Amino acid sequence: MTDTEIALRTDGVGKRYRKGWALRDCTLTLPAGGVIALVGPNGAGKTTLLRLIVGLLAPSTGTVEVLGHDVTASTPQTLSRIGFLAQDHPLYKRFTVAEMLRFGRACNLRFDQGLAERRLAKLGIPLDRRAGSLSGGQQAQVALALALAKRPDLLVLDEPVASLDPLARREFLQVLMGAVADGGVTVLFSSHVVHELERVCDHLVVLNHGRVTLTGDIDTLLAEHRLLVGPRTATDLDRAGAVVEAVHGDRHTTLLVRDGGIPAAPGWQAQPVGLEDLVLAYLRRPSEPGAAVPSEVAA
Amino acid sequence: MTWLIWRQHRTEVCVLGLLLGVFGIALLVLGTQAHDLFPGGPARCAGTAGAGETCTAAFRRLDEEYGYVENLLAAFYLVPVVIGAFLGAPLLARELEDGTWQLAWTQAVPRMRWLVAKLAALAGVTVALTGMFTAVLTWFRQPFDAWEGRFQYDAFDLEGLVPLAYALFAFGVATAAGAILRRSLPAFGVAFGAFLAARMSVALLARPAYATPLTTMEPVPAGGTKGQAGAGVADWVIERGYADAAGRRLSSTEYYELEDAANQAGTNLSQFLHERGIQRFGVYHPADRFWTFQLIEAAVFVAVAAILIGVVVWRVRRRVI
Numbered sequence: 005m006t007d008t009e010i011a012l013r014t015d016g017v018g019k020r021y022r023k024g025w026a027l028r029d030c031t032l033t034l035p036a037g038g039v040i041a042l043v044g045p046n047g048a049g050k051t052t053l054l055r056l057i058v059g060l061l062a063p064s065t066g067t068v069e070v071l072g073h074d075v076t077a078s079t080p081q082t083l084s085r086i087g088f089l090a091q092d093h094p095l096y097k098r099f100t101v102a103e104m105l106r107f108g109r110a111c112n113l114r115f116d117q118g119l120a121e122r123r124l125a126k127l128g129i130p131l132d133r134r135a136g137s138l139s140g141g142q143q144a145q146v147a148l149a150l151a152l153a154k155r156p157d158l159l160v161l162d163e164p165v166a167s168l169d170p171l172a173r174r175e176f177l178q179v180l181m182g183a184v185a186d187g188g189v190t191v192l193f194s195s196h197v198v199h200e201l202e203r204v205c206d207h208l209v210v211l212n213h214g215r216v217t218l219t220g221d222i223d224t225l226l227a228e229h230r231l232l233v234g235p236r237t238a239t240d241l242d243r244a245g246a247v248v249e250a251v252h253g254d255r256h257t258t259l260l261v262r263d264g265g266i267p268a269a270p271g272w273q274a275q276p277v278g279l280e281d282l283v284l285a286y287l288r289r290p291s292e293p294g295a296a297v298p299s300e301v302a303a
Numbered sequence: 304m305t306w307l308i309w310r311q312h313r314t315e316v317c318v319l320g321l322l323l324g325v326f327g328i329a330l331l332v333l334g335t336q337a338h339d340l341f342p343g344g345p346a347r348c349a350g351t352a353g354a355g356e357t358c359t360a361a362f363r364r365l366d367e368e369y370g371y372v373e374n375l376l377a378a379f380y381l382v383p384v385v386i387g388a389f390l391g392a393p394l395l396a397r398e399l400e401d402g403t404w405q406l407a408w409t410q411a412v413p414r415m416r417w418l419v420a421k422l423a424a425l426a427g428v429t430v431a432l433t434g435m436f437t438a439v440l441t442w443f444r445q446p447f448d449a450w451e452g453r454f455q456y457d458a459f460d461l462e463g464l465v466p467l468a469y470a471l472f473a474f475g476v477a478t479a480a481g482a483i484l485r486r487s488l489p490a491f492g493v494a495f496g497a498f499l500a501a502r503m504s505v506a507l508l509a510r511p512a513y514a515t516p517l518t519t520m521e522p523v524p525a526g527g528t529k530g531q532a533g534a535g536v537a538d539w540v541i542e543r544g545y546a547d548a549a550g551r552r553l554s555s556t557e558y559y560e561l562e563d564a565a566n567q568a569g570t571n572l573s574q575f576l577h578e579r580g581i582q583r584f585g586v587y588h589p590a591d592r593f594w595t596f597q598l599i600e601a602a603v604f605v606a607v608a609a610i611l612i613g614v615v616v617w618r619v620r621r622r623v624i
Contacts, residue, residue, distance in 0.1 A: 060404075060408060060409065062622040083409065083410065083412075090402060091402075092402060094405060096406075103310060107310075108410065111407075111411060147406075154410075
């Protein structure tokens with residue numbers, strides 16, 4: 005991967021709050037273009053990682069490089085290339101929608117007012133309404149329109165649909181994916197639900213207990229992993245550390261392995277694994293430092 | 304940025320402007336009437352000239368007709384804290400409690416530029432509003448000041464430079480509290496409490512010590528109680544009392560014993576004290592130290608404000624918030 009193809013690179017990034025480490029040893033290289041999902045349970049450190057990426061927080065250890073620039077420098081040029089939609093899509097509640105757009109215009113080097121107005125008109129959101137009086141879904145759309153009007157190269161969204169009802173959720177994702185299709189923006193978003201990710205995402209980062217436990221291109225990850233089902237056995241079946249998880253049923257043992265698809269032993273049946281099962285298996289793994297972090301494959 | 308700052312803070316600025324405008328106009332109207340009692344201006348009756356017949360008459364009318372206003376002015380002690388805390392508390396706290404700091408600081412304006420612009424604009428408004436109101440108040444008090452000097456608490460604390468420093472101090476406390484507590488209303492409360500505590504302790508404990516006070520000592524006149532001990536009316540008297548012939552200050556019990564002795568002897572108290580060589584003393588700061596004291600007190604409050612603003616800048620710069 006050359007520098008121009010890298011949207012984001014973190015090296016040994018950690019963040020310590022007064023209560024302890026929220027994020028440790030996070031080393032990632034994420035490709036430009038496409039959609040990256042950051043998945044993890046609540047409290048895994050997703051928000052912390054995203055805030056570090058957009059420069060809202062400074063890392064306690066390590067470095068964060070976005071589009072080839074150190075984000076802690078926070079120059080207007082770097083800031084204008086990153087769009088951010090925070091959790092619960094905050095807006096100035098007493099501003100009208102038009103004033104929110106004026107805010108975006110006043111605070112950015114480039115701001116595509118026409119684009120934002122067209123998007124909002126299409127969604128039927130009136131410009132003279134106060135942001136606080138809009139529905140949650142509409143507020144999320146206004147926040148998204150603001151972020152997209154910056155024409156960012158990297159768009160970061162923190163749990164963008166978590167607070168929306170199913171209808172608004174679908175509408176929001178449609179607009180988002182439409183925007184991705186339109187231009188060469190890289191989208192990084194966090195989510196605690198794995199459901200439906202397969203359809204919209206190209207790349208996956210799994211975060212658990214403040215550590216990255218899995219990262220890679222989704223197609224590659226699915227090709228590398230598979231389920232092996234065989235007779236129940238208690239012996240150690242780990243061939244060269246390839247077993248991610250072993251589940252023992254009454255009569256059968258199911259192994260999730262990452263072995264790149266070498267022929268299965270006699271008596272064992274190989275099955276492809278779904279993305280949700282894959283992610284859940286990694287989330288269930290104990291989080292002892294080092295051991296749970298497989299080496300980077302896709303990058 | 305200018306538009307954004309105005310849009311975000313126009314409500315506070317307008318409410319403050321309206322309130323101060325109403326009070327200011329009332330003061331201007333009443334003040335014009337009070338000034339009219341002094342043909343040629345109240346300054347001509349200041350100091351010893353105030354003992355003249357026309358001046359005494361003017362002062363009497365001033366006291367009768369406008370004395371009540373002077374008592375109400377005490378409420379204006381709070382003007383600097385209302386202005387400073389009202390503008391400072393929401394500066395960061397509102398962004399933090401609404402989550403909009405994440406919106407504001409991810410646009411192309413770097414957070415330090417954002418912060419400096421906001422601090423400068425709102426501190427500027429704080430100084431401008433307080434300054435205008437203080438100018439009106441200082442003018443309004445001219446007749447009263449001619450009468451009692453400018454060193455009493457009800458004049459010194461409302462006039463000149465110190466109200467601006469108090470307002471900046473309140474602004475600094477409110478902004479820093481807002482940054483740390485992340486809530487506007489508690490930040491406002493903290494600023495209010497800190498303002499009262501700091502103002503009271505400085506005025507009562509620190510201010511008398513800005514310079515070494517002067518002391519006068521004179522024998523008790525045989526004739527009676529007429530005349531003050533040394534210091535003029537415009538001077539700031541910190542302490543008064545009695546001393547024996549050698550200049551040793553008498554405690555209150557010692558003085559009461561003398562009083563009892565005079566009663567038992569059936570003599571006039573002044574006469575009694577005079578005969579024993581008792582002296583009256585006064586510890587005071589002369590009136591011409593007014594501006595020195597104003598500068599010192601203003602410097603103290605501005606310095607604390609600067610430190611607090613420094614803490615805010617440090618926190619935002621280090622991305623603690």
